[in-house]
Amino acid sequence: MGLRILLISWALGLSAGAPASAADRSLSVTIYTDLALVQDRRDIDVKGGRQRIEFPDVSAQIRPETVSLTAGDIRIVEQNFDFDLLTPGKLMEKAVGQVVTIVRVNPATGVETREQAEVLATNGGVVLKIGQRIEVLRDDGLPVRVIFDKVPDNLRAHPTLSVTVIGGHAGTRTATLSYLTPGLGWKADYVALYNEGDSKIDVQGWVTLSNSSGVTYDNAQTLLVAGSPAQVDGAARQPNYYHPPQPRPTLQQAGTESGNRERLGDYYLYPLAERTTIANLQTKQVSFLDVHGVPAEHGYEFRNHWLGSAETPQSAKSIYAFSTSSHAGLGDQLPAGILRFYMRDKRGDPQFIGESRIDHTPMGSTLSLATGDAFDVKVRAVIDKRTRLSGSAWQSDMRYELSNALPTPVTVKLLQDGLWGDARVTAESQKSTRRDANTAEWSVAVPANGKASVTATFESRY
């Protein structure tokens, strides 16, 4: 034991820069969707004069260009991020031209012979100069130990950040190191239990943190930010091409209510109540929402593409709609994530019935989420006739056959898209509404264990 303590202190004395003290360390991390800002406050010993300070326990995915160190009156000369890793091969490579100790072990007697050797080359095999002899290391396959005096200065087990400073007066002071790192992100996960009896859902919201940044953040004060700050792609620093916003079919109506969550600019902030340790490769979940008895609507939707026709009936989508309003809703804005729906089986055990992804959703919105295909509610779209009226004008007679194998009547929202604003409905068996220029919508009641049918005639040009 005594030897071990001696050994450790001796080993520390050998390492090149002074590692910044890990005691009195205070970490705070601000986590965006897939990016984190780490602020690492700790005491450093300043000797006065030029000095290198190492931070070995920063994120392995650190973006070194975002590092900043503030510590009173010291001045930063340079910052280095060393990613030359300590491996046996590198150790031997850096020993070229230097003297190592080799220990030969006689396989017959077990007797050790020590010699000093100069490493000449490591290309393919290790070539040594022992006295005036040139030898290849372990060319005869016999055991030979190679002992190096020390680990070269810039080889480390993990990529390490080092900062060279010129200090003012000697003494201990608090330094704050801050940097951005990918590999630390969060999303929301929701559990929704739908109660078929009274059409209500209970929703629990969990924040899921995941850390693949390579280090553990011990006892960190954690703040989550709902929103994705724009980042410039490191590879192509050219003006971004225009990306049209993605459609959000799940959001039926955007909300206009404000909650009492903390905000920064247009981002919502979710501070964790207690300090927490985010271990490397750990997935951590913290609750942020727990609402019971929110009214929800269950329905069916079927979207037929323009001139879509099917030989066999296709399943309608099973849809659950609810509000995030403070009246008769979840009463909160929802960070982006996955909503998993559960429902109780006949014996009362919750069973999974599907999941849906939602985007950042303001409070007061109406969400309409598909959980999967309905087994018993099907639609078959048929083109009965296509007639050319003149030139580029065509008439399409469409028939939609709906069937319901459930013992209860259902209402299916039947959508025909691809109308592009120039297709007109000239005749139809039941009145449609135009959801938008592109889409006609019928609300079709299908009796229990029964069928229904809708016909429509479109006039279009191409």
Place this chain on the structure above:
Amino acid sequence: MAAVLTAVHAIAAAPVLSAAPAMAEDAVADKPSALSVTVYRAPERGSGSIDLDDLGGFALISETRTVHLPAGSSRLRFEGVADGIEPASAIVTGLPGGVIEKNRDGKLLSPSALIAAALDKPVTLLRTDQKTGKLTRTAGRIRSDADGGVVFETSAGVEALRCSGLPETFSFEGLADLRATPTLSVLVRSAEPLTRTVTLSYLARDFDWAADYIATVSADGKTMDLGAWVTLANGNAVGFPSARAFVVAGRVNRESGEVEPLDAGGPILAQCWPQGSTSDPQYLQRIGLDERELEMSGRMFKKSVSGAGPAMFQVVALAAQRPVEQEQLGDLKLYRVPDRTTVASRQSKQVRLLDRTGIPVRLVYSADVAADEIAASAPASRLLRTKNDVLHHLGLPLPSGRIAVFASRGAEQLLLQESGMRDLAVDEDVEISLGGSPDVEVAAQKGETTISNARAGEILFELRLRLPAGATIVHADHPLDTKNGRPLFRLTIPANESVTVRYQWRPRTG
């Protein structure tokens, strides 16, 4: 304070005894006392069979466990959860005051994980003298395990592990919180020591199930018997003894892309410096290098990993068993295996789905012909038609799957055709493809199609026409019908005769 994110009520309810979660005591939940496994099929897979090497489905697993909590904060561990667990989906119910946080640690216990955890910590180096067998223990510490090469330091100096050709290894001081299987832990607080029964539910990957139908057509071809198996498979290294098992039919939405990565670890690779010798030919060295790179890239698994490695699948069929019970689950169909069963690790298991006899069927020959094209003689396709209702001895939801059709030849059964079947709700038409028939040939000219029947009996034949866009049939010498908006002739072809159907169409107007 309302904006602070946590299960706030949980903290308010229990006095805060220990502020730092890092000081929490460890408590391990008992082994599950009750288990339930609900298997969902791979959403993208059609009616094909399941691939035991790459199960694309998933399962909802619920475990009932007893926990003993000390007073204050504790870190409650659930050991032995399925290795394909999706940690974000985990739900724990029944804990007093709720859950402060849930964690899944991604590092598994393995030789390389032990080395990584021991980095810069004291370890003991063990060397055995090959001549005398004497064991030497030396205090040291590991300086690096970067890229699989281990560099350590003792009072003698710096050395690389297993580069000398001598037997040498490390002995470690502790497990450093590493576990053999993925472990889910939750941070809870309790005012007093207590014992509770809690339920842990989660979704896990590497499961799948399929329905496999066997239809046997009677000698006269007028009825068939239909039987089906549910085949469910567990590709996880964890088994579920005496579990309530369910399968769910219907397609459910799945959004989760990649599961949070798991470091399944691996051996200590002990990479060395170049070790070529004077007798090595040049090309051999290159091969050696490639192999090393390959080994290194295999160290980090990014998918759900079955830690046990490529074990063989065990296939179990449970014959003479009560069929599964079906019930409605929202818009899905839930099938309950009647008795508790063991869903063992890397096992595929079969239970009876249904058995129906004497289902009336109609054999129909059909062909699909373009009206304005010339087609050489080709076999017509055969279809077995029936309806999924009580009148036809069916009338129950039929989940999609493979169907194998057999015919009797005396006491023997002969396979006629294997095909796929989609999800069929009650009252839907059932069509089972029996493949082509060389006895019934179809040849088309422009404006006419000839069907020849080499069978000894008359057959029902359906001829469907594809017309150019906007065209309509103006004249035909057989009665014309339509199906799905296309012209159709329903014909009866007498035994050993040919029938020619002639038709004229008008191209689109204008």
